[in-house]
Amino acid sequence: MSEPVSFLTRAETLLGTDEARAVDRGMRRMSASREAVMAELPWSEELRDRARSIRLHALSHLDRLLAQFADQITERGGRVHFASDAAEANDIVASILSSASARLVAKSKSMVSEEIELNRHLEAQGMEVVETDLGEYIAQLAGDTPSHIIAPVLHLTREDVGQLFAEKLGVPYTDDPIALNQVARERLREVFLTADAGVSGVNTAVAETGSLVIVTNEGNGRLITTAPRVHIALMGMERIVRSWEDASLILEVLARSATGQRLSVYTNVITGPRREGDPDGPEELHVVIVDNGRSDILGGPTAEILACIRCGACLNICPVFRTVGGHAYGTVYSGPVGSVVTPGLHGMDPWWDLPYASTLCGACEEVCPVRIRIPSMLLKLREVAASEGRLPGWLEKGMARYAKVAAHPSRWARAKRWAHRLSVLVSSRGWIRRIPGPARGWTRYRDFPRPVKQSFTEWWRSTRGS
């Protein structure tokens, strides 16, 4: 999965780098587009309420919806597989591919496949796996991990991509995005048309009709589910809604929240394999429904996070994410939603510190199209971390002492005076640049203005507010 390094350590290596600046620029643009298309929609607030209800309704009826969905797929000639964990999911996919004698596998974007590290598993079995989303293709060539769920190589510049293509694909160097795009188009066109199988993710599944909804902008999600003989769809078990109407309402908010588009370019709705008389489409359709820790989340205090529709709006708006970028989280799901999902899927060890990678400013909840209460879930996970004794001893003792002081007016007043004197002592030319001792973290990356000479209470006493 990932190295046992703390969020802080990873964040410190990224702080102030070109990568972090690129992320910040990108996130500001995506947030602005999101705001504009939501604002033009007269019923956007009502739509969010309904999207939330749809997702919560699906979660509380999850077993029934999955059963109905599986029956529908089977009835139309598709096959459904259930995987309780990553190892089982990988084995299922590998065995489908080997019984189809597949050697070349074309993939479209799938977060679940990254979560279970499918590519590594298939490559170990001698198969060639090619990512076909442009960003994912670049990340794969670079041997890098995606840094954002919607824009995977946001952290790379055009020059980086140009050098990579020249080096790995043997084409002349160019940093023109249009030319680079053309190189990828030609390379991947061959892969689409000759691949033995396509592996995709699922954005939303529809229980009543047994349909898979896969959205892409580039068209790779359509090509890999049309050209190869076998299509395997990997889906997290929570990615389901009751009806096509419900799905349509989710789609109305998904692209708007993700990239500021009204709809993605291609909303592809697949219901079973190719039918009698169809001129194209796959002969075989397999759907792999993956748990891998999700039922633990569902039965626990952060169940609501499974309502997430993976738009990335909370990443784009988050001041912490904007400052350090996705790689700081050290895991597939980054940003505010990832800080709740990751400890849930993979355990508090070593991920207990992710819920602390937040200022609790609430912007994530504000923009979430399904209004997930992310800050309160981060707090719940902090509670769990504290109760498991994961916090440093001085913090716990310090907080206990603070509680004693804060509960007593005269002690509070005295402490305040001391704090004020101390702050004057450690400041120079109007700024506090360094606090010594356990609180030094506060000033490592920022300065504070020195407090004014007269405290608010003193000013109030002397003037009565006038």
Add this chain to the structure above:
Amino acid sequence: MDRDVFLSRVGQAAMRAPLPPTPASPSTLPLPATGSEDLVGLFRERAMSVNAVVHGPVVSTGVPTVVAGIVAGHGCETFVAWDDLPAPGVTASLSTGGCRRISHEIAAEHRLEQQLAYRGLDCGVTGADAGLADSGSVVLVHGPGRPRMASLIPEVHIALLPTSLIHRSLAHWAHRSPGLPASTANLVVVTGPSRTGDIELQLNLGVHGPRIVHIVMMQR
């Protein structure tokens, strides 16, 4: 894992889940009324904003000329088309103009050869089963005589959209046709040409699918 074991674990977790209560069927609430809006005008504006080229509305007998003009303008030499286009005479007029039609029937045993023959395909002509004004999208319902590849492989995609099929939004259309996905192995909602922003978020058209999308609005 066995289906029943898997689902019973999910069911137990769902029972314990501390989720806020929700209305029984949230999607049956009414959608905002569309009233007497100019859906054709809105469709045109929104489709153009996602880089589609919009023509018409034209009468159906005028469609072959419009399509032939588009094809000639891009210098297309080959095309693939749906068998049941909503306007008559389109494929005949393209063939007369010297554009060669590629067959779309892919027999399972010749799959690869047939697909590779698509490689140099210039143009795909399809109908449209709905238009969505809010997003400027066209809905293509695939099936016999209607290849998915026609709107996917060529450089240029031309969709013929009867104006009577334009709805307000995806949600409004889905509300009117709740069972539609079950009736076909594949349908796609197309919103402009293929695009990516993966390199420095710079807009780039035609990454894997068509670079150019024309929508010909027609009155039947």
